[in-house]
Amino acid sequence: MSTPLKVGVIGFGRAAKVHIKSLMRIKNETGILSIEQIASSFAEDKQGIKDEFGIESNKWCDDYKHVIENKDLDIIISAGATDTHYPTNIAALENRQHLFAEKPCALELTKMK
Numbered sequence: 001m002s003t004p005l006k007v008g009v010i011g012f013g014r015a016a017k018v019h020i021k022s023l024m025r026i027k028n029e030t031g032i033l034s035i036e037q038i039a040s041s042f043a044e045d046k047q048g049i050k051d052e053f054g055i056e057s058n059k060w061c062d063d064y065k066h067v068i069e070n071k072d073l074d075i076i077i078s079a080g081a082t083d084t085h086y087p088t089n090i091a092a093l094e095n096r097q098h099l100f101a102e103k104p105c106a107l108e109l110t111k112m113k
Contacts, residue, residue, distance in 0.1 A: 005033040008067040010088055011080035012040035012049060015102050019077050024053055036073060039064040039080075068092045078102060086111055 007023060009016055020035065027033050038049055039061050046060045061067065064084070067076055068091050075098040078088045086106035092099045106112050 002032075004031060005074040006036045006072055007033050008037040008039070008070060008073040008076045009035065010039045010064045010067055010076065010078045011084075011102075012038060012042070012045040013079070013081065016040075016077070016079035017052070019079050019100075020053055020055075023077075035059065037061060037067050037070055039067045064088055065091065068095050068097060074098060075100060083107060 004027075009020060009023075012020075016038075020038070023033060023035055027035065035053075035055055037059055038055065040046075040049075041062055041064075046057050049055050049060055050057050064080065067073070068088070076092050078085060078092060078099060078101045080088055080102075082104065085102060085104060089099060089101045089105055
């Protein structure tokens with residue numbers, strides 16, 4: 001088997017949980033990926049990540065920049081709060097990361113030009 005894709009997730013709200021649930025199913029059924037890091041600014045999410053998904057707390061961080069700066073990741077899923085999409089996505093792209101971004105990419109159309 002080839003090396004699993006290393007995935008980082010930004011956010012632990014509703015959308016992020018949907019993505020994590022799908023990632024965990026793919027991981028468990030195929031072994032082709034590994035969730036390496038999850039960023040959430042809410043401390044209470046650390047226990048929730050472990051309780052809901054069995055992901056160890058050492059994979060949790062409280063600053064999305066840690067995920068973006070992690071050059072060991074193969075892809076980042078940006079699924080934080082809607083108002084964080086634009087700065088998070090731009091930072092990830094500027095850091096030359098592969099990115100799957102939740103919509104909307106920005107709250108203002110002028111930022112997307």
